[in-house]
Amino acid sequence: MTKIRVGVLGARGRVGSQVVGAVEAAADLDLVAAVDAGDALEELTAGKAEVVVDFTHPDVVMDNLRFLTGNGIHAVVGTSGFDQDRLDTVAGWLEGRPELGVLIAPNFALGAVLAMRFAQQAARFYESAEVVELHHNRKADAPSGTAAHTARLIAQARAEAGLGPGPDATTSELDGARGAEVDGVRVHSVRLPGLVAHEEILFGAEGETLTIRHDSMDRSSFLPGVLLAVRSLAGRPGLTVGLEHLLDL
Ligand SMILES: NC(=O)C1=CN([C@@H]2O[C@H](COP(=O)(O)OP(=O)(O)OC[C@H]3O[C@@H](n4cnc5c(N)ncnc54)[C@H](OP(=O)(O)O)[C@@H]3O)[C@@H](O)[C@H]2O)C=CC1
Numbered sequence: 001m002t003k004i005r006v007g008v009l010g011a012r013g014r015v016g017s018q019v020v021g022a023v024e025a026a027a028d029l030d031l032v033a034a035v036d037a038g039d040a041l042e043e044l045t046a047g048k049a050e051v052v053v054d055f056t057h058p059d060v061v062m063d064n065l066r067f068l069t070g071n072g073i074h075a076v077v078g079t080s081g082f083d084q085d086r087l088d089t090v091a092g093w094l095e096g097r098p099e100l101g102v103l104i105a106p107n108f109a110l111g112a113v114l115a116m117r118f119a120q121q122a123a124r125f126y127e128s129a130e131v132v133e134l135h136h137n138r139k140a141d142a143p144s145g146t147a148a149h150t151a152r153l154i155a156q157a158r159a160e161a162g163l164g165p166g167p168d169a170t171t172s173e174l175d176g177a178r179g180a181e182v183d184g185v186r187v188h189s190v191r192l193p194g195l196v197a198h199e200e201i202l203f204g205a206e207g208e209t210l211t212i213r214h215d216s217m218d219r220s221s222f223l224p225g226v227l228l229a230v231r232s233l234a235g236r237p238g239l240t241v242g243l244e245h246l247l248d249l
């Protein structure tokens, strides 16, 4: 059996270290480089990595992707911090590289992907929607990439349904009390030790609410999605945003 040669960026991190273990345990994958802060990216080319998994930091992920696409290496990206500008930049780096694939997923946990899809479906039926994300207190960014992506999906579905802003009589508020706005959808971030990664999407209409909640209780929840992406990417050129495209949802 020819094994896929895999590199990991952020290899000593909370998620990256688990990805290293999962790749080592997979019979069809060969871990050829485990790179963390201070290590040279050239370890990936020296190890002839075909696919690299990136769980690093929003401040460094674009440099990593420039290096990977420039060296013809497929990338599976879990790192947060992607807005449309960044996605457009990555798409630009892939131009003229028809063989190369990059998958960027706001969340690799199956339930999180389903929650986003359900939220997208529910959005047009409710006057109001807000997102609450809850994470461990070591998380670098707020709101989470998943919450920002969820809010954008909700905003898009609301716009397509011709819905304006939800009713809200607030005229006086402490700064931040109503959360941040992503494409007009309120997003609230909670940070507590003991949490891993959690999201609630709340919808309201006259006389009822709907709450969609997902909980990652352990970072092992991300691994099946990451491995699926690693195995799929060679046959999937171009930029793919979201694991749902590999799940036939
Ligand atoms: N899409 C998804 O499903 C998920 C996404 N994430 C995202 O993944 C990212 C990482 O999360 P997490 O593992 O918790 O974070 P950690 O801080 O635990 O891990 C990141 C690791 O990357 C290292 N690092 C920093 N800069 C570089 C660099 N230039 N090259 C290589 N390694 C580097 C860090 O080193 P040092 O600490 O020394 O700086 C650290 O070891 C975050 O953006 C997070 O939001 C997390 C979980 C799931």
Ligand SMILES: O=C(O)C1=N[C@H](C(=O)O)C[C@H](O)C1
Binding pocket: 080, 106, 107, 135, 139, 140, 143, 144, 145, 146, 147, 196, 197, 198
């Ligand atoms: O930092 C984390 O932990 C997570 N980050 C991702 C995000 O920002 O959405 C995915 C998941 O929520 C865990």
